[in-house]
Amino acid sequence: MSNSSLPLHHIRNRDSQDVVYNVYKLVKKLQDDHENDKEAFLMDRETMQQKILLQQEQLAGFDQISKEWETMKAKIQSLELKVKDEQAANRKLRHHNMKLKMKVMELERQTSSVSKVAILAQQMNAILNPQDTDDSD
Incomplete structure (x- = not known):
């Protein structure tokens, strides 16, 4: 072990020099570890x-x-509100449609009755006025 780098010339005992050198190595290692820790x-x-x-x-x-x-x-949320509005409008339209269908059926019944009455009127007219049905002119 080379002690030339350490200022050990004033230490006379070899064991003391070894102790100082070991302390120096330990301090140097701690400094290196500190630098490594600092870098880490x-x-x-x-x-x-x-x-x-x-x-x-x-x-x-x-x-x-x-x-x-x-x-x-x-x-x-906006679309959900629109869907609800559309559903409500559809319900109203279905209800209105149903009312219109009922009116159509009533009108068909009335038309059927009027047609029957018209046919009966023609038949009665033919019976009462036989000359109207004769095509001899």
Whole structure:
């Protein structure tokens, strides 16, 4: 072991020199470990900052999706109201249609009765006025 790099010339005992050298190595190792830890911390810090930026981007994306969802939800609610209005209008139209069909059936009955009366009137007229049915002119 080379002690030339250490200022050990004033230490007289070899064991003492070894102890000082071992302490020096330990201090040097601690300094190196501290530098490595500092570098690791800085890398971890940079990694964490990148993760934070990524999460912020994701949150911005989620905000956009949330806004789009709210817009779509409002459109869906608007469409649901339109559907309800259309259903109510359809019910009114069906009811009106049914009333019209009933009127048509009543008019058909009346027309049928009028037709029967007209046929009877023609027959009675033919009986009462036989000359009207004669085509000899």
